[in-house]
Amino acid sequence: MNIRLILAVWLAKLAAFASRKFGWKGSSLPGVVARKIYKGTLADLARQARKGVIMVTGTNGKTTTNNMIANVIETGGYKVVINQEGANLITGVTSAFIKQASLLGKIDCDFALLEVDEASFPKVVQEVKPHYVVVNNFFRDQLDRYGELDTTVKLVREALKTLPKVHLVLNTDDPLVAQMQQVTGHTASFYGLAPNQRSENETKQTRESKFCPHCGNELHYDSFQYSQLGSYSCTECGFKRKEPEVEARAIHNLGTSLECRVRYPQGEATLTINTQGFYNLYNALAAFSVGYLVGISVEQIQQGLLKYKPAVGRMETFYYHGKTALLNLVKNPTGFNEGISTLLSIPGSKNVWMAINDNDADGRDISWLWDVDFEHLAEAQASIETFTCSGLRGEEMALRLKYAGVPTDKITIDGDMTAAIQKTLEGPGESAYLFSTYTALWPAQKILLELAEKEETHVKGLPSVS
Structure with missing residues (x-):
């Protein structure tokens, strides 16, 4: 022993119990x-x-x-x-x-x-x-x-x-x-x-x-x-x-x-x-x-x-008055590019929300945003009704979208995360897509759980093996 x-x-x-007790x-x-x-x-x-x-x-x-x-x-x-x-x-x-x-x-x-x-x-x-x-x-x-x-x-x-x-x-x-x-x-x-x-x-x-x-x-x-x-x-x-x-x-x-x-x-x-x-x-x-x-x-x-259900921010699906909302963690250029590809593959008009933080867990250096192909969003911006930028570096995110060619009248900066997410959910688009860096992810999910319903994955019939 x-x-x-x-x-x-x-x-x-005991430390884990105390952590839960105090809500950490x-x-x-x-x-x-x-x-x-x-x-x-x-x-x-x-x-x-x-x-x-x-x-x-x-x-x-x-x-x-x-x-x-x-x-x-x-x-x-x-x-x-x-x-x-x-x-x-x-x-x-x-x-x-x-x-x-x-x-x-x-x-x-x-x-x-x-x-x-x-x-x-x-x-x-x-x-x-x-x-x-x-x-x-x-x-x-x-x-x-x-x-x-x-x-x-x-x-x-x-x-x-x-x-x-x-x-x-x-x-x-x-x-x-x-x-x-x-x-x-x-x-x-x-x-x-x-x-x-x-x-x-x-x-x-x-x-x-x-x-x-x-x-x-x-x-x-x-x-x-x-x-x-x-x-x-x-x-x-x-x-x-x-x-x-x-x-x-x-x-x-x-x-x-x-x-x-x-x-x-x-x-x-x-x-x-x-x-x-x-x-x-x-x-x-x-x-x-x-x-x-x-x-x-x-x-x-x-x-x-x-039976797999997405973890927090890994393409989590929510529904707001019948409208689909996807929450996606982004942390580097390749991940963001793939998120953009997924966004553009979704039919219909969209409202987009982006929260960029630069805390230690996110990485202090946000220059990687300039290596993301936001130009693809600009090319397809006719299908995107609104871009709302939040987080500690929301202004830099908005600037990057502007230089990518997104019309400035479609870009809003809102530091109030709850208000920004609600605005995105209620926007004119048929669906919503939410991008978030790591330290903004948990607050964003909490807000979504309060405003919308999280999808429960239902297991369909098992495919055949041949």
């Missing part, structure tokens, strides 16, 4: 307290996962992918520990275990599912040895925190090299991710989208990286999905997109859901997810791949993904 572990768990649970969010506080008392808390709790640890890292989609994996694993009949709220620093990961630990420091779970921030990934894998690591994508994100993109990629790459044995689950369409098998020597499974799944207009975005990660020469692309994701090859060293074991094609937008055909080693299946956003198909394919690798049946994988 480890007395220090028991004491750490007790006091951490504090999802990482129990982990902070536990690690102060006993540094080995995370390692001791994590090794109790009977079937192992599955980690998800990368820039965009970590929370969605991790939660999708949880749905799949639980549908397969297994118990999980998960940092579901997206607290993905080492303290947040520790808190996830504290939450489910008994007062004697015991964990009853089959799998631990951990979303891990890229910068924290090296620290976490020092204490927790994962059996599977999913890497989604790499994009520029919070330059004042992560530095340039090469720095982020190197952090993850070097941390993976320290692991004696791990199975990688990699996005084959991202060359920065796909390189991880070759440079680490670990076993890997690949997932991706069949080439040419998007229109030419949808793929006209800023490319985060266009050079071979091995030899530095410019990559040749036959087609793009978005940003640097696509069908690539290097004519100098031979590095190219690997044929994925799990691949999606025949993608259909069904309004509030997406459907596609998925090819996997033993056949094909129809896959439906009850959320919007082309990028969410990558998250679903990662979850499908993990489920398949750990032995979940394809029927259970389908059912688990069909």
Whole structure:
């Protein structure tokens, strides 16, 4: 019996209780307290996962992918520990275990599912040895925190090299991710989208990286999905997109859901997810791949993904007097560009709200807004009735829209978030789309819950496997 572990768990649970009592969010506080008392808390709790640890890292989609994996694993009949709220620093990961630990420091779970921030990934894998690591994508994100993109990629790459044995689950369409098998020597499974799944207009975005990660020469692309994701090859060293074991094609937008055909080693299946956003198909394919690798049946994988409900700000759907409103977290150029693509794919007229903060959790440097393709919004502004800008940097957001070519008579700055959101919901558009950086997200969701009704996802009939 480890007395220090028991004491750490007790006091951490007490901190969590106090946090809830006083209305603090504090999802990482129990982990902070536990690690102060006993540094080995995370390692001791994590090794109790009977079937192992599955980690998800990368820039965009970590929370969605991790939660999708949880749905799949639980549908397969297994118990999980998960940092579901997206607290993905080492303290947040520790808190996830504290939450489910008994007062004697015991964990009853089959799998631990951990979303891990890229910068924290090296620290976490020092204490927790994962059996599977999913890497989604790499994009520029919070330059004042992560530095340039090469720095982020190197952090993850070097941390993976320290692991004696791990199975990688990699996005084959991202060359920065796909390189991880070759440079680490670990076993890997690949997932991706069949080439040419998007229109030419949808793929006209800023490319985060266009050079071979091995030899530095410019990559040749036959087609793009978005940003640097696509069908690539290097004519100098031979590095190219690997044929994925799990691949999606025949993608259909069904309004509030997406459907596609998925090819996997033993056949094909129809896959439906009850959320919007082309990028969410990558998250679903990662979850499908993990489920398949750990032995979940394809029927259970389908059912688990069909039951997925978006986390806060991950394309959450609300209804206001019959009008649809979507809340979308944005934190870097690629994520914002994909949000814009989703917005423009929605039929009918829209009202748009954008809240930009520059607190520590958002990143102090907001120059990344100038790398977002707001010009696409300007080109399609006939379908957008109003643009309302809020947040600590609402004025800068409005200025960026003006320089992108959005008519100034459509742009309003309103620092009162409640009034701004209500104005957006009540505007002349047939639907509303709300963009928010991280620290504005929870207040925005709270306001929406007070003003509108949140969609409850209803599971439809299970698609067939063929």
